[in-house]
Amino acid sequence: MRRFLLCSLTGLLCMAAQAQLITGVTILDGSGGPARVGSVRILDGKISETGALQPKAGEIIMEGGGLVLAPGFIDAHSHHWGYLREHPEGLPVVSQGITTIVVGQDGFSDQVDSLETWFQQQPVAVNVATFTGHSSLREEAMGATDVFRTATASELEAMKELLRDDLNKGSLGLSTGLEYEEAFYSSREEVVSLAQVAADAGGRYISHIRSEDITLEDAVEEIIRIGDLTRMPVQLTHIKIGMASKWGEAGQILERLDSARTRGIDITADIYPYDFWNSTLRVLFPKRDYDNLESAEFAVRETFNPGESYLVAFAPVTHYKGMTIEAISQERGETAAETLLALIRLAAEFQEAHPNFEGSVEAIAAKGMSEADIATFMAWEHTGICSDGNAGGHPRGYGAFPRVLARYVRDSHLLSLEEAVHKMTGLTAVNLGIAQKGFIKPGYDADLVLFDPETVQDRASIENPHALANGIKMVWVAGKLVYADQKALDARPGTLIKRTPQQNAH
Numbered sequence: 001m002r003r004f005l006l007c008s009l010t011g012l013l014c015m016a017a018q019a020q021l022i023t024g025v026t027i028l029d030g031s032g033g034p035a036r037v038g039s040v041r042i043l044d045g046k047i048s049e050t051g052a053l054q055p056k057a058g059e060i061i062m063e064g065g066g067l068v069l070a071p072g073f074i075d076a077h078s079h080h081w082g083y084l085r086e087h088p089e090g091l092p093v094v095s096q097g098i099t100t101i102v103v104g105q106d107g108f109s110d111q112v113d114s115l116e117t118w119f120q121q122q123p124v125a126v127n128v129a130t131f132t133g134h135s136s137l138r139e140e141a142m143g144a145t146d147v148f149r150t151a152t153a154s155e156l157e158a159m160k161e162l163l164r165d166d167l168n169k170g171s172l173g174l175s176t177g178l179e180y181e182e183a184f185y186s187s188r189e190e191v192v193s194l195a196q197v198a199a200d201a202g203g204r205y206i207s208h209i210r211s212e213d214i215t216l217e218d219a220v221e222e223i224i225r226i227g228d229l230t231r232m233p234v235q236l237t238h239i240k241i242g243m244a245s246k247w248g249e250a251g252q253i254l255e256r257l258d259s260a261r262t263r264g265i266d267i268t269a270d271i272y273p274y275d276f277w278n279s280t281l282r283v284l285f286p287k288r289d290y291d292n293l294e295s296a297e298f299a300v301r302e303t304f305n306p307g308e309s310y311l312v313a314f315a316p317v318t319h320y321k322g323m324t325i326e327a328i329s330q331e332r333g334e335t336a337a338e339t340l341l342a343l344i345r346l347a348a349e350f351q352e353a354h355p356n357f358e359g360s361v362e363a364i365a366a367k368g369m370s371e372a373d374i375a376t377f378m379a380w381e382h383t384g385i386c387s388d389g390n391a392g393g394h395p396r397g398y399g400a401f402p403r404v405l406a407r408y409v410r411d412s413h414l415l416s417l418e419e420a421v422h423k424m425t426g427l428t429a430v431n432l433g434i435a436q437k438g439f440i441k442p443g444y445d446a447d448l449v450l451f452d453p454e455t456v457q458d459r460a461s462i463e464n465p466h467a468l469a470n471g472i473k474m475v476w477v478a479g480k481l482v483y484a485d486q487k488a489l490d491a492r493p494g495t496l497i498k499r500t501p502q503q504n505a506h
């Protein structure tokens with residue numbers, strides 16, 4: 001007698017079995033093509049068939065209730081790894097429907113070797129891929145406190161060797177965070193030489209570019225040039241215009257990227273769906289003159305709004321955490337610019353007095369972008385979605401992907417649901433060279449998310465940054481359920497994704 005085990009949406013029984021059929025779902029396959037109603041069969045962690053499928057004997061059946069089934073989301077720029085190491089169930093990640101995070105961003109990475117060791121010691125719920133960070137290479141080759149200059153020839157050779165080794169072990173390519181002090185003083189030629197090593201190994205380049213404000217145009221030119229010289233795919237990560245007098249110029253930036261593409265340069269972008277960023281107070285000083293009142297006044301005028309920008313960490317004066325810069329300046333009886341200088345000074349003094357302090361001494365969630373630019377960048381056909389999040393103070397760490405589905409698909413209709421899913425899955429897999437993921441296709445990994453497009457909603461905010469999104473119903477990694485009923489489950493099927501030469505055949 002044929003017997004089917006029936007799983008409800010809450011059924012945890014489904015976890016144990018190998019052959020599963022998810023029926024009655026609207027399939028968005030990650031390609032951007034139209035939705036189809038049907039079923040998806042999972043066998044041995046892979047998608048084996050899709051379409052109008054009949055149940056087979058012994059198969060576990062999951063009734064999808066007409067909800068959307070999509071490839072698990074791929075976070076093109078994530079800082080969740082530190083959290084994941086401590087909390088392998090990865091709630092901030094899986095609760096967004098994310099099944100793969102791409103780490104090693106902004107120039108900072110752990111070596112593939114150490115990631116591998118951690119994976120062996122402590123399996124995690126989701127997949128992880130990494131880039132090799134330029135700043136980490138610099139710290140290794142030049143010394144952690146001696147990076148505020150361009151590298152010497154022999155240091156550059158040492159960095160190349162380290163990079164080559166990490167690429168051979170599976171890193172996706174080179175990442176840079178050229179706006180940060182650890183890399184800001186590197187010459188363009190240093191970056192190009194390292195990028196060439198990544199290109200020679202069949203890798204890629206992803207960059208937090210050298211400026212997102214006063215010299216944004218030069219910084220865009222720098223990444224285009226790297227793509228041109230090395231001929232490898234390059235991605236401008238968390239694309240933004242962080243300077244008020246340049247707001248509205250997103251179209252002009254995209255024209256330059258499109259014109260580069262016309263010249264055969266494979267340049268793409270990713271974006272997170274918020275008009276405020278999260279970083280250090282020091283990045284508000286493009287000229288790195290942290291005691292210059294004029295520069296502080298420029299920052300207040302151009303790069304962030306003190307009334308809508310909050311300290312999300314501040315170790316020297318703990319009650320400043322959660323306050324706006326404006327509120328702090330009122331408490332101190334200063335202008336916002338004076339307060340900005342004071343905060344940086346206090347942080348520096350604290351750092352000096354507590355050199356071994358663990359955690360962030362200071363961090364700001366700063367309102368500094370225009371909604372119109374975000375929409376223009378997000379709608380570009382070559383832009384994928386990222387969170388740039390961790391489990392900290394910016395709500396993007398828990399809300400980015402559901403927010404795109406709620407705010408930019410259902411509420412504003414900036415994107416169709418098909419487009420948005422494509423930007424969260426297949427597009428990012430192709431742009432970053434991640435094979436066997438990002439599409440619902442036979443032979444692909446059974447990383448999947450079931451969600452309700454009518455109710456999906458991010459709930460994380462500055463006040464409550466860890467609130468879980470609604471509407472993400474179930475999440476599978478390699479066919480194992482990792483999230484259901486707003487809870488992370490016990491399965492740890494995540495793998496460390498390694499670039500193979502074939503993966504660059506896209």
Ligand SMILES: [Zn+2]
Nearest residue numbers: 106177208238
């Ligand atoms: Zn960044």
